[in-house]
Amino acid sequence: MEKVKLSPHLEVSRIALGFWRLMDWKMTFNELEHLVEESLNLGVTTFDHADIYGEYQCEEAFGRLLRAKPTLRNKFQLITKCGIKVVSPKFPNQKINHYDTSYDHIIESVDQSLRNLNADHIDLLLIHRPDPLMNPEETARAFFQLKASGKVLNFGVSNFSIIQFEMLNKYFGGMLVTNQVEFSPYCLEHFQNGNMEFFLKQKIHPMGWSPMAGGALLNPTDEKGRRVHKKLQQIAGELGLDFIDQVIYAWILYHPSMVIPIVGSGKPERLKSAVDAMKIQLTREQWYEIFIASQGYSLP
Numbered sequence: 230m231e232k233v234k235l236s237p238h239l240e241v242s243r244i245a246l247g248f249w250r251l252m253d254w255k256m257t258f259n260e261l262e263h264l265v266e267e268s269l270n271l272g273v274t275t276f277d278h279a280d281i282y283g284e285y286q287c288e289e290a291f292g293r294l295l296r297a298k299p300t301l302r303n304k305f306q307l308i309t310k311c312g313i314k315v316v317s318p319k320f321p322n323q324k325i326n327h328y329d330t331s332y333d334h335i336i337e338s339v340d341q342s343l344r345n346l347n348a349d350h351i352d353l354l355l356i357h358r359p360d361p362l363m364n365p366e367e368t369a370r371a372f373f374q375l376k377a378s379g380k381v382l383n384f385g386v387s388n389f390s391i392i393q394f395e396m397l398n399k400y401f402g403g404m405l406v407t408n409q410v411e412f413s414p415y416c417l418e419h420f421q422n423g424n425m426e427f428f429l430k431q432k433i434h435p436m437g438w439s440p441m442a443g444g445a446l447l448n449p450t451d452e453k454g455r456r457v458h459k460k461l462q463q464i465a466g467e468l469g470l471d472f473i474d475q476v477i478y479a480w481i482l483y484h485p486s487m488v489i490p491i492v493g494s495g496k497p498e499r500l501k502s503a504v505d506a507m508k509i510q511l512t513r514e515q516w517y518e519i520f521i522a523s524q525g526y527s528l529p
C-alpha cells in the first residue's frame with residue numbers, strides 16, 4: 230500500500246478507514262476485530278475517529294478492541310478529533326450543539342479520547358470544525374502542551390477554509406499537517422473555494438471525507454446525484470467495472486494533491502474494493518466528464 234507523508238513524523242496509508250458509523254454497523258467484538266485485521270492486511274493502516282462519533286460511543290467501542298489486543302496499537306495511525314460539543318445524555322450540561330476550541334476543552338477532550346481508546350497517544354488530532362470563537366493563541370497553546378506531553382504527535386484541522394487554516398497555522402508554528410474536507414464527485418466545494426489550489430501550494434495532502442457522499446452517489450436522491458450517478462455508470466461500463474464505487478475512488482485518487490479518501494463502509498469487501506481502485510486509471514477526459522456532470526454545465 231502506498232503511503233502519504235503528512236509530516237516528517239507521520240505517514241498514513243493512501244486510503245483510510247473511518248469509524249463514524251461504527252455504532253450503526255452493530256458489530257460484535259469479533260466482527261470489529263475482523264474488520265481491523267482485514268484492513269491492516271490490505272495495508273489500510275490509518276483509522277479516523279472523533280470524540281463525538283456515535284454520540285460519544287465509537288471511540289470506546291474501538292478502545293475495547295485495543296484493551297483486548299494491545300499489540301494492535303503500533304500497527305496503525307490513530308486519528309481523532311475534538312472541538313464539537315453535541316447534546317447527549319453523556320453531557321447533560323451541553324444544552325445545544327456548539328463548538329469549543331478553548332485550551333481546557335481540547336486538553337480534557339484528548340484525555341477522554343485516550344481513555345476511551347485505551348491508547349497512550351494519538352497520531353493525529355484534528356479540530357473538527359472551524360469555531361467562530363476560536364482564539365488561535367489558546368488553541369495553539371493546547372497543541373504545544375499536548376505535543377510536549379507526547380499525548381498527541383501531529384495536529385491538523387477539518388472543514389477549514391484557507392484563511393482559517395492559515396490563522397491557526399501561524400500561531401502553531403506552521404506545523405498543521407492536514408485539512409480533512411468533504412471530497413467526492415458530488416461535492417466540488419473545495420474546487421470552488423480555492424482550497425485545492427491552497428493544498429498544492431502548501432504541499433498539504435488533504436483527507437477526503439464522505440467519498441460516496443454518504444451513500445448519495447450510490448442511491449441518488451436529487452438531480453445532481455442522478456446526473457453524476459449516470460455518468461459514473463457509463464464510465465464503469467467503459468472500464469469494464471461491475472460497480473461505480475471504484476470509479477468514484479479512482480476519481481478522488483486522480484487529483485495531484487493526493488487526497489486520502491476515508492472509506493465509510495465497515496464491510497471488508499467494500500474496503501477491498503476501495504484499495505483495488507488504486508489500480509484503475511481514468512483518462513483525463515473521463516475525470517472531466519464526471520466533474521462536468523457534477524457541476525451541471527460544460528466548460529468554456
Ligand SMILES: NC(=O)c1ccc[n+]([C@@H]2O[C@H](COP(=O)([O-])OP(=O)(O)OC[C@H]3O[C@@H](n4cnc5c(N)ncnc54)[C@H](OP(=O)(O)O)[C@@H]3O)[C@@H](O)[C@H]2O)c1
Nearest residue numbers: 247248249277387438439440441442443444474491493494
Ligand atoms: N471531518 C468531518 O467533518 C467528517 C464528516 C463526515 C465523515 N467523516 C469521516 O469520513 C468517513 C467516511 O464518511 P462516510 O461514512 O460518509 O463515507 P461514504 O463512503 O461517503 O458513505 C458511507 C455510506 O455509503 C455506503 N457505502 C460506502 N461504500 C459503499 C459501497 N462500495 N457499496 C455500497 N454502499 C457503500 C455505506 O454503507 P455500508 O456501511 O452498508 O457499506 C454507508 O452507508 C467517516 O467514517 C468519518 O471518519 C469526517
